[in-house]
Amino acid sequence: MASNPLNSLELCQRFNKPLILSSRQMNWSGILVEQCQSPVSTYEVELPALSDHWLSLHLGNSTSLIQKRGDRRHESILHEGDNLFIPAGQPSYWCQDKSGITCSPLFICLKPELIQQVAEASDMDSNRFEFMHCFGQQDSQLHQIGTLLFAELRSGGVMGKLYAESLAQVLVIHLLRHYSTLTQPIASQNNSFTRIQLQQAIDYIHTYLSRDLSLAELASVVNISPTYFASLFKQEMGISPHQYVIRQRVEKAKLMLSKTDLAIADIALQVGFSSQSHLTQQFKRFTGMTPKQVR
Secondary structure, three states, rough: OOOOOHHHHHHHHHHHOOOOEEHHHHHOOHHHEEEEEEOOOOEEEOOOOOOOEEEEEEEEOOOOEEEOOOOOEEEEOOOOOEEEEEOOOOOOEEOOOOOOOEEEEEEEEEHOOOOOOOHHOOOOOOOOOOEEEEEEOOHHHHHHHHHHHHHHHHHHOOOHHHHHHHHHHHHHHHHHHOOOOOOOOOEEEEEEOHHHHHHHHHHHHHHHOOOOOOOHHHHHHOOOHHHHHHHHHHHHHHOHHHHHHHHHHHHHHHHHHHEEEEEEEHHHHHOOOOOOHHHHHHHHHHOOOHHHHHH
16 A cells, blocks of 8 residues: 555556646645546556545546456446546456557545545534445536546646635535435534634635635634535625635736736736736636726
């Protein structure tokens, strides 16, 4: 067993799959997303138990695959959008018995600590449920979340850690609801921020608007869990923390466009966007105009 708890690079090596993209340098909390190139030749591999939960989304050509986990053997044809889910601590066997077929699966590794954090914030006992294997099935909602994470991976993390980590929270809740032995519904949070806590979070966002804010960072300001924070913030403000941050960046950029002579690219960086094109994209989405039109 590898010592690195999010070692999907070793997964690629075990399968002899070259790594194409990785979120390692983006430092997303609790989640690692990577894309690999599947070999065109027949392969057979036994994979030891992983310390993290592993989700594989099939992208590309349809291919046949034989899987074994424990005493269960499953032979299937994987199609675009099919997902495979392997809970932490579960060894597995894989065999692709047709050559000449290429695909580029998306690997998503989730730390058990993230699962526990989301479960506890939803009033669940993380020791009283288990995740279940998924040998390959279509799940449109899961595929949509995976597609959004994939787009963010390909962009180089243009939307920032807050966006990726918010998607990770949504992904975990979906897995808990549909891929676990959980019998009770996930509790909704009926509590609310105090006025002081909400103002503290908002003040922090405005103070560090240019920073690549993360969900954990914002939650730590009011000393609650990231999942709880995201839920309560949306409950109070009507939009997610990520949407609020983007909106405030656009508003600040609008003010700077009218009050300063700074270049648009410099304004973009000063308000927290990764580039001028990212500012333009979000600016047009919120105002219907481009920064150049406003100036």
